[in-house]
Every structure is written in C-alpha cells, then in structure tokens.
Amino acid sequence: MADSNTNSVPVTSLALFGATLDDLRQVMATFGQPKFRARQLADALYRQRANSLDEITTLSAELRGQMAEAGYVVGLPELAQTAKSVDGTERYLVRLADGETVETVWMPGGDGGERGDGTEAAHEEETEDPATLYKRATICVSSQVGCAVNCQFCLTAKLGIRRNLTPGEIAGQVAAVLNRHRVNIGTGKGQGNPDRINLVFMGMGEPFLNYDSFMAAVKILVNEMGIPSSRMTVSTSGILPGIERYATEPIRPKLALSLNASNDTVRGEIMPITRKWNIGALLDAVKAIPLSKREYVTFEYVLLGGVNDQPQHAAEVLALLKGMQAKVNLIVWNPGPGVPYEQPTPESADRFHKLLIAGGVPAFTRRPRGRDIYAACGQLKRTVEAEPAPQLVTIASMA
The missing domain is CATH 3.20.20.70 (Aldolase class I)
Incomplete structure (x- = not known):
C-alpha cells in the first residue's frame, strides 16, 4: 500500500539514526572502513542510544571527526x-x-x-x-x-x-x-x-x-x-x-x-x-x-x-x-x-x-x-501553552 494523504517527507540524508545496517555499511565504505565498523556504529546508535558522534567511542576520534565534517549527525529528535x-x-x-x-x-x-x-x-x-x-x-x-x-x-x-x-x-x-x-x-x-x-x-x-x-x-x-x-x-x-x-x-x-x-x-x-x-x-x-x-x-x-x-x-x-x-x-x-x-x-x-x-x-x-x-488518548495536539485541566470522570470497575 502506498502512503497517501500526506505531503512529501523532507529527509535529512546525513542523519544516522533510522538507517539500516546496509545503509551504515555504505556510510562506512565512503570513509574506507571495513564492514564491521557498520555493526559497531549500529550498536552505538540503537543499543547504546548515543546522542552524538562524540559518544560513539568504538569509532576512532579521527573517523568521528571525518564524519562530522561530512555533515553526519546521530539525529535523534x-x-x-x-x-x-x-x-x-x-x-x-x-x-x-x-x-x-x-x-x-x-x-x-x-x-x-x-x-x-x-x-x-x-x-x-x-x-x-x-x-x-x-x-x-x-x-x-x-x-x-x-x-x-x-x-x-x-x-x-x-x-x-x-x-x-x-x-x-x-x-x-x-x-x-x-x-x-x-x-x-x-x-x-x-x-x-x-x-x-x-x-x-x-x-x-x-x-x-x-x-x-x-x-x-x-x-x-x-x-x-x-x-x-x-x-x-x-x-x-x-x-x-x-x-x-x-x-x-x-x-x-x-x-x-x-x-x-x-x-x-x-x-x-x-x-x-x-x-x-x-x-x-x-x-x-x-x-x-x-x-x-x-x-x-x-x-x-x-x-x-x-x-x-x-x-x-x-x-x-x-x-x-x-x-x-x-x-x-x-x-x-x-x-x-x-x-x-x-x-x-x-x-x-x-x-x-x-x-x-x-x-x-x-x-x-x-x-x-x-x-x-492533555496527554490522554485523543488529547494530543502539539500543546505549546498551559491550558486549564479538563473535568475528570472516573468509573468504578477496572477489572
């Protein structure tokens, strides 16, 4: 099923988070690195949940610097x-x-x-x-x-x-x-x-x-x-x-x-x-x-x-x-x-x-x-300002 009812999605090509292992292999290949570096990078992104390239210490400081210079970022929201x-x-x-x-x-x-x-x-x-x-x-x-x-x-x-x-x-x-x-x-x-x-x-x-x-x-x-x-x-x-x-x-x-x-x-x-x-x-x-x-x-x-x-x-x-x-x-x-x-x-x-x-x-x-x-089901609306709390109704049976 093709995605529908949306505008095209702007994709930041240099954001690493969200890339597949194959994608990361290609990234490492551009820096002349062996394939196992991609697995190290994936582990840092997804298992260790690194916030920045500086935290990915399984890669050398030189390589991280090259990646940063090329515009790569972890890219977490x-x-x-x-x-x-x-x-x-x-x-x-x-x-x-x-x-x-x-x-x-x-x-x-x-x-x-x-x-x-x-x-x-x-x-x-x-x-x-x-x-x-x-x-x-x-x-x-x-x-x-x-x-x-x-x-x-x-x-x-x-x-x-x-x-x-x-x-x-x-x-x-x-x-x-x-x-x-x-x-x-x-x-x-x-x-x-x-x-x-x-x-x-x-x-x-x-x-x-x-x-x-x-x-x-x-x-x-x-x-x-x-x-x-x-x-x-x-x-x-x-x-x-x-x-x-x-x-x-x-x-x-x-x-x-x-x-x-x-x-x-x-x-x-x-x-x-x-x-x-x-x-x-x-x-x-x-x-x-x-x-x-x-x-x-x-x-x-x-x-x-x-x-x-x-x-x-x-x-x-x-x-x-x-x-x-x-x-x-x-x-x-x-x-x-x-x-x-x-x-x-x-x-x-x-x-x-x-x-x-x-x-x-x-x-x-x-x-x-x-x-x-406004965090309950059906209430999410990108709230950016304080609002009065809604009236609450609870029910007796939770079984």
Missing part, C-alpha cells in the same frame, strides 16, 4: 518541552529536524491497556506484582505530524495532516524517551535485569497511512534496539489495506482496532473513515490475521455519553465479536476544547463494561493517564 501530570505521566513536545513537532507520552506503570491479550506484558498488568512496577512503563508514540482520519472526538484531528514521520523519527521518539529515563532494555552481556517497557503506536497520526515507515521503525525497534514485538501494540482507525498487509508480516506488533461504535451509522458519524471501509469489512480482515492460540486482537471503544454507551450498543458489540479471539478496551472519552461530546456517566460506563463481561467478551477499562496535561 529533541524533547523540546515536557509537561508532567499529577499521576506521573509525562507528555513531550518532540521537535524534529525540520522544525515540525509531534507529541510522545511516557506512562509509568502503564494504563492497563495490555490486560487480557495473553502476553508477558499482560501478565505484568494483571498481577501488578510490586516487583514488576519499578521502571515498568508504556511509551505512546506518534507516526505522523497531525492526522488525516478526522475522528470527531479527537483533538489531533483538528490539526489535519502535515506530513508522515520517517522510520528514524518514529523509533527516535522511543530512544529519546528511554534516554531521558535511563531505561535499561537489557540487550547484550552484563546489562543486568532489563526494565519492562511497552510501546503503543497510538499517538498522533494513523500508522497504517504511513505503513512503510511505521514497519521500518518496528524493525529497528525489534532487531536493533531489542524491544520484543510482543511488547508493542499498533492502533488503527480501520485502514483496510493496512490491516491486510499487517496480516502478512513476519514481525508485527499486536493489533488494536479503534471500533468506537457498534454499528456503521453511529461509527460513520464519529469516524468518517467508516464510509470507505465499514465495520463488516474490517472484521473480515481481522479474522484473516493468523493469530496464535494465546493472541487476542484488541478492539478499542471510546465511550461517548449518550452516543455509543447504551445497553443496546453493548449488545451489538457482543454480536459483532462473537466467536473472535478478541478483547475490548473501554476508554472513557477524554475531553478537550472545541470537541462537542460529553463523557458518559460513571454508572453508564460501568454498566457497559459489565454487560460485555456478562456476554462472554473480555473487557477492560483503560486507566486515564495524564488528562490534566
């Missing part, structure tokens, strides 16, 4: 601004080489989104063993500057689409945040006990409208940085060709489909993309994904007060997902300025949750993280 929530969540305004910005979020302890999907990350979420809480965190990563999908309940939609991110800009967000928190991924000898990091590609943008760059970033994160794909989740609004390509990938994150409505009428009103690919077509594509016995597809469902949170909607969701290896993550809508929706009452959200469980579908309510700093 800059964490230009940080906002910290009362719950410990941090939202970063990330500045890219061309001056564009995206937002990335660090959630210590996670938000409960992994529960029920059969992975090690899910086990950690479900047991909440105190031994696993230290440096267990989730990073929410952006894939585009803005977004073209125009979901009506999401603040990012108001930005429109500006451009796709490159593989280095996507994976670079992760590296920059890991460096800020001095996270030990545990790759290589003598690294000690690794910290537990989960990645969710649920930030700004639609990953499957930037498919090639997104998957290239995943390969960097898995093969070079050492983060297992089982600790990654990609969220799509329902880009059918992207789901079909995803199903054929040998290395892929877990899939989360933003369902958000129980029928095409309601979904078409809040997610215009439904008019191109309806719920039935999306479910058929999901059913074709070769899942392992313990693997579940997550269906995300943002609860909007009076719109999609009634008992008949829960019954329709149960009918849609009958017989599938599926779980539902419920998200109480996170408010934002200029978005004309209301949060569900705690009673209606709790009732919806219990109806799904009673109907035999595993359902979990995501913990809201960082609402007071």
Whole structure:
C-alpha cells in the first residue's frame, strides 16, 4: 500500500539514526572502513542510544571527526518541552529536524491497556506484582505530524495532516524517551535485569497511512534496539489495506482496532473513515490475521455519553465479536476544547463494561493517564501553552 494523504517527507540524508545496517555499511565504505565498523556504529546508535558522534567511542576520534565534517549527525529528535501530570505521566513536545513537532507520552506503570491479550506484558498488568512496577512503563508514540482520519472526538484531528514521520523519527521518539529515563532494555552481556517497557503506536497520526515507515521503525525497534514485538501494540482507525498487509508480516506488533461504535451509522458519524471501509469489512480482515492460540486482537471503544454507551450498543458489540479471539478496551472519552461530546456517566460506563463481561467478551477499562496535561488518548495536539485541566470522570470497575 502506498502512503497517501500526506505531503512529501523532507529527509535529512546525513542523519544516522533510522538507517539500516546496509545503509551504515555504505556510510562506512565512503570513509574506507571495513564492514564491521557498520555493526559497531549500529550498536552505538540503537543499543547504546548515543546522542552524538562524540559518544560513539568504538569509532576512532579521527573517523568521528571525518564524519562530522561530512555533515553526519546521530539525529535523534529533541524533547523540546515536557509537561508532567499529577499521576506521573509525562507528555513531550518532540521537535524534529525540520522544525515540525509531534507529541510522545511516557506512562509509568502503564494504563492497563495490555490486560487480557495473553502476553508477558499482560501478565505484568494483571498481577501488578510490586516487583514488576519499578521502571515498568508504556511509551505512546506518534507516526505522523497531525492526522488525516478526522475522528470527531479527537483533538489531533483538528490539526489535519502535515506530513508522515520517517522510520528514524518514529523509533527516535522511543530512544529519546528511554534516554531521558535511563531505561535499561537489557540487550547484550552484563546489562543486568532489563526494565519492562511497552510501546503503543497510538499517538498522533494513523500508522497504517504511513505503513512503510511505521514497519521500518518496528524493525529497528525489534532487531536493533531489542524491544520484543510482543511488547508493542499498533492502533488503527480501520485502514483496510493496512490491516491486510499487517496480516502478512513476519514481525508485527499486536493489533488494536479503534471500533468506537457498534454499528456503521453511529461509527460513520464519529469516524468518517467508516464510509470507505465499514465495520463488516474490517472484521473480515481481522479474522484473516493468523493469530496464535494465546493472541487476542484488541478492539478499542471510546465511550461517548449518550452516543455509543447504551445497553443496546453493548449488545451489538457482543454480536459483532462473537466467536473472535478478541478483547475490548473501554476508554472513557477524554475531553478537550472545541470537541462537542460529553463523557458518559460513571454508572453508564460501568454498566457497559459489565454487560460485555456478562456476554462472554473480555473487557477492560483503560486507566486515564495524564488528562490534566492533555496527554490522554485523543488529547494530543502539539500543546505549546498551559491550558486549564479538563473535568475528570472516573468509573468504578477496572477489572
């Protein structure tokens, strides 16, 4: 699937972060260096997460000087601004080489989104063993500057689409945040006990409208940085060709489909993309994904007060997902300025949750993280000024 709905991406050819091993071999060849130097450079970029050429001490000072003179830089994105929530969540305004910005979020302890999907990350979420809480965190990563999908309940939609991110800009967000928190991924000898990091590609943008760059970033994160794909989740609004390509990938994150409505009428009103690919077509594509016995597809469902949170909607969701290896993550809508929706009452959200469980579908309510700093799901909007915190609604059941 060709990338669409974006302007061309300005690429800094001399930025090293994001380059493949073959690319780095070519770089080293221009300086008359043997192939093994490329492996040393890759290890410095991705395993050691060097911020500058000066930190790559496996290469000689002379070679580093030659590279700098030729214009080569590591090229990690800059964490230009940080906002910290009362719950410990941090939202970063990330500045890219061309001056564009995206937002990335660090959630210590996670938000409960992994529960029920059969992975090690899910086990950690479900047991909440105190031994696993230290440096267990989730990073929410952006894939585009803005977004073209125009979901009506999401603040990012108001930005429109500006451009796709490159593989280095996507994976670079992760590296920059890991460096800020001095996270030990545990790759290589003598690294000690690794910290537990989960990645969710649920930030700004639609990953499957930037498919090639997104998957290239995943390969960097898995093969070079050492983060297992089982600790990654990609969220799509329902880009059918992207789901079909995803199903054929040998290395892929877990899939989360933003369902958000129980029928095409309601979904078409809040997610215009439904008019191109309806719920039935999306479910058929999901059913074709070769899942392992313990693997579940997550269906995300943002609860909007009076719109999609009634008992008949829960019954329709149960009918849609009958017989599938599926779980539902419920998200109480996170408010934002200029978005004309209301949060569900705690009673209606709790009732919806219990109806799904009673109907035999595993359902979990995501913990809201960082609402007071506009870091929660649907709130990322390249914030550069302080704003009043939105009103909060919590629900009783988190099981």
